[in-house]
Structures are given as C-alpha cells and as structure tokens.
Amino acid sequence: MTDQAGPSALPALAAGCAQPPTRRYDVALLDLDGVVYVGPDAVPGVPAALAGARAEGMRLGFVTNNAARTPEQVAAHLTELQVPAGPGDVITSSQAAATVVAELLGAGARVLPVGGPGVAAALEAAGLTVVVRAEDGPEAVVQGYGREVGWTQLAEAVVAVRNGARHVATNTDATIPSPRGPLPGNGAMVAVVRQVTGQEPLVTGKPDPAMHAECVRRTGAEHPLVVGDRLDTDIEGARRAGAASLLVFSGVTDPATLVAAGPDHRPDLLAADASGILHPHPAVTVDGPTWRCGGWTVRQAEGGDALELRGPDSHPAGTASSGSDDLDGLRALCVAHWAAHPGEGAPVRVLAHGAAATASAQAWGLPSGGAR
Known part of the structure; x- marks a missing residue:
C-alpha cells in the first residue's frame, strides 16, 4: 500500500503533491469526527469537496474510532449531510x-459490551454472545464510546475484568471534537476501568492497521490516502498501514502540536480541512541553510536553537505561491524542524520576521521570540 512521497532523506511532507490528491490517490480513507463532521454538523465545505472528489473518480471509505453507532447509523448520518454512503462504506472500531x-x-x-449500541451490534454480528452483567460470566469486556456511559456500566466492566474477563478497548482517544470544544472520549472512560482493575486493555482501533487494511480490502485501493485530524490514531495508523496521509486542522490537532510531533506522527500532506484533497500541495525546497515554500522561508537562527520565519511580505512582490492556502509557512517550519530532529519529537521556538510571519506564528500557537 505504500505510496509515500519525497526523498527518504527528507520528511515526506517536503515533497508535497504537485497535482490534486484526487488524481494521485484512488481512494480516500476518511476519519469522521473532526474531518467530515463535528458533532451533528458537517465541517463547512466538506460535503461539496467530497462530491467533487467522487466526480473526479476518487472512491471514499469511512474509518472511525467512534464505536457508539452502527455502520447503518453512520451511513444514514453521512447521507443526511449530503455525503451519500452505505453501511459497507463504513468501518467502525466496534467491528x-x-x-x-x-x-x-x-x-x-x-x-459484556460497554458503550453505545454500535458495540453490542458489532459483537452480535461477529457471532458472539452479548451479556449485560458481570455475573453472566463474560470472557471479555469490549469498551467503546457511548454518550450514555456512566457509573453503572463502568462498574459492571470493573467487576467483570476483576473476575478474569479480558478488557478490550475499541480505542483510547482521550477526547472527541465537538462544537463546544474537545470533550471526554473513550480513552477517558477506559482509564477508569484500567485504574480500578490495574489491567491494561487490548486496544483494537486506530492506530492498529487492521481498520485501514479492511477498508482497503473493501474498496480495492491501490494508492490510498488516509485523511484524519489526529496524529496518534489517523496519522500513525496510516504510517503503520503503509499508506500516505493528509492531516486536517478541522478537528483536534493544532499546528503547534504538529510541529513538535515525533516521526510516527508526521503526515505527508497538510490542509485546513478535507477539501485539501482537491488542490495541489506545494513542495518545500532546501537552499543551503534555507527552507522555502511559496513565499515563505525558514532558517536556523544564529547562535540559538530557534527557527527564523519570514513571510511573503519579506520578499519581492509576486514570490508567493499561487493558490496558497495560508499553510506554506507551516509546511516550511515542519520540514525544517523535522529535518533537524529526524528521530524524535521536539518543541520549537520561532523568531518571526515581518507582519505575515508574526500573525501566522500567533495564529498557529507557536512559541515565538517576538517579531524582528
């Protein structure tokens, strides 16, 4: 499945994608929460973008760590949001x-299922016997996200695990995106059972490559592109599955977290949202000590560990890249910083030069030594 871009000596992000990803990749494997929708509502512009991708011949698969709903319910929700889908297009962590x-x-x-109705439905579909109490003698507890999960279900899980049942978690995402900001995810509830029982759960959802592999099998993908908003599930999962990845900022990951990410959490492409599959992605080039992307440059500051960032207003008119999506400076920063730290994640400090660089560094939440 591997279709990573760029020379092996440089971070994959450096190569960009000279053509729209819809022309390079045959299937987009899309996360849902924070990518296609946030809460009940679609991310603005994404349904139209996905329709455009389909019109260009790209196939779509939906791969979610949210275990609360059945594939039928997820497909119905997507269809309501003008993203037509059937149950066979959806892979959930419950499955x-x-x-x-x-x-x-x-x-x-x-x-014993703990979570929304999607957990029990997946267990039954797999030929397993669903029980509702620890006293029913479950051999395993499968715990997934559910908005109604509370003390009663957690208590049954604790008793069952303490009695010898295997604790299986569909995922350990600490948060889920919502219109009100991040809210507790399944990982927060899994931590309760782990802390009380002292037993580490078996985690089966992303970043385990099985979910993406199943979606690849269903779609017959030869060159898949994983589109996600989480570094530790979507991006790491893509890397473990040997697929290219596109990180979007419509969910939980912010630019400062991305720049500091370790090797397993570094995507191949960046975009504000999933509409990034419709547009080319500029490359980051190196010229001696200087990294360039569009009209942006990054270089090591003299006598320190900071990176100097200069925006288009520091260059002659007309040097900014055409079709810029306001992420060219971030691309250059990521590639420069990752090239300096190829084997580990590390925080970054930015010295911003000029109005564009100063405003962008502040918007990205990057620690800065101030404008120069």
Whole structure:
C-alpha cells in the first residue's frame, strides 16, 4: 500500500503533491469526527469537496474510532449531510474489536459490551454472545464510546475484568471534537476501568492497521490516502498501514502540536480541512541553510536553537505561491524542524520576521521570540 512521497532523506511532507490528491490517490480513507463532521454538523465545505472528489473518480471509505453507532447509523448520518454512503462504506472500531475478540475466544463467546449500541451490534454480528452483567460470566469486556456511559456500566466492566474477563478497548482517544470544544472520549472512560482493575486493555482501533487494511480490502485501493485530524490514531495508523496521509486542522490537532510531533506522527500532506484533497500541495525546497515554500522561508537562527520565519511580505512582490492556502509557512517550519530532529519529537521556538510571519506564528500557537 505504500505510496509515500519525497526523498527518504527528507520528511515526506517536503515533497508535497504537485497535482490534486484526487488524481494521485484512488481512494480516500476518511476519519469522521473532526474531518467530515463535528458533532451533528458537517465541517463547512466538506460535503461539496467530497462530491467533487467522487466526480473526479476518487472512491471514499469511512474509518472511525467512534464505536457508539452502527455502520447503518453512520451511513444514514453521512447521507443526511449530503455525503451519500452505505453501511459497507463504513468501518467502525466496534467491528474491529468484535473481529479480534471472535478470533481470540471463538464464536459464541460471552462478551459484556460497554458503550453505545454500535458495540453490542458489532459483537452480535461477529457471532458472539452479548451479556449485560458481570455475573453472566463474560470472557471479555469490549469498551467503546457511548454518550450514555456512566457509573453503572463502568462498574459492571470493573467487576467483570476483576473476575478474569479480558478488557478490550475499541480505542483510547482521550477526547472527541465537538462544537463546544474537545470533550471526554473513550480513552477517558477506559482509564477508569484500567485504574480500578490495574489491567491494561487490548486496544483494537486506530492506530492498529487492521481498520485501514479492511477498508482497503473493501474498496480495492491501490494508492490510498488516509485523511484524519489526529496524529496518534489517523496519522500513525496510516504510517503503520503503509499508506500516505493528509492531516486536517478541522478537528483536534493544532499546528503547534504538529510541529513538535515525533516521526510516527508526521503526515505527508497538510490542509485546513478535507477539501485539501482537491488542490495541489506545494513542495518545500532546501537552499543551503534555507527552507522555502511559496513565499515563505525558514532558517536556523544564529547562535540559538530557534527557527527564523519570514513571510511573503519579506520578499519581492509576486514570490508567493499561487493558490496558497495560508499553510506554506507551516509546511516550511515542519520540514525544517523535522529535518533537524529526524528521530524524535521536539518543541520549537520561532523568531518571526515581518507582519505575515508574526500573525501566522500567533495564529498557529507557536512559541515565538517576538517579531524582528
């Protein structure tokens, strides 16, 4: 599945994508929360962008760590948001967990679900026996996200795990995006069971490559592109599956977190939202000590560990890249910083030169030594 871009000596982000990703990749494997929608509503412009991608021949698959709903419910929600989808287009972390448990324990094994209706439905579809109490003797507890999960379900899970049931978590995302900001995700609830029982759960959702691999199998993808908003699930999951990745900023990850990311969490492409699949992505070039992207430059500051950032207003007129999406400076910063720290994540300090660089560094939440 590997279709990574760029020379091996440079971070993959350096190569960009000279043509729209819809022409380079045959299938987009899209995360949902924070990518296609936030809460009940679509990310503005994304349904139209996905329709445009389909019109250009790109196929879509939807891969979500949210275990609360069934594939039928997810597909219905997508269709309501003008993103037509069927249940077969959706892979949930509940399905991945059910498959793993069935392989471990065999058909008919007794399992206690904790989470939304999607968890129990996936277990039943996999031929497992769903029980509702710890006293029913479950061999495993499968815990996924559910808005109604509370003390009662967590208590049953704790008792069952303490009695010997295998604790399986569909995912450990600490938060989920919402119109009100990040809210507790399944990982927060999994931590409760882990802390009380002292048992580490088996985690089956992203970044485990099984979910993306199943979606690739269903779609017949040869050159898939994973589109996600989380570094530790979507981007790491893409890397582990051997697929290229596009990070979007419509969900939980912010630019400052991205720049400081370690090797497994570094995407191939960046965009404000999923409409980035429709547009070319500029390359980052190196000229001696200077990294360039469009009208932006980055270079190591003299006598320190900071990076100097200069925007288009520091260059002659007409040097900014055409079709800029306001992320060219961030691309240059990421590539320069990652090239200096190829094997580990590290914080960055920016010295901003000029109005454009100063405003962008502030908007990206990057620590700065101030405008020069």
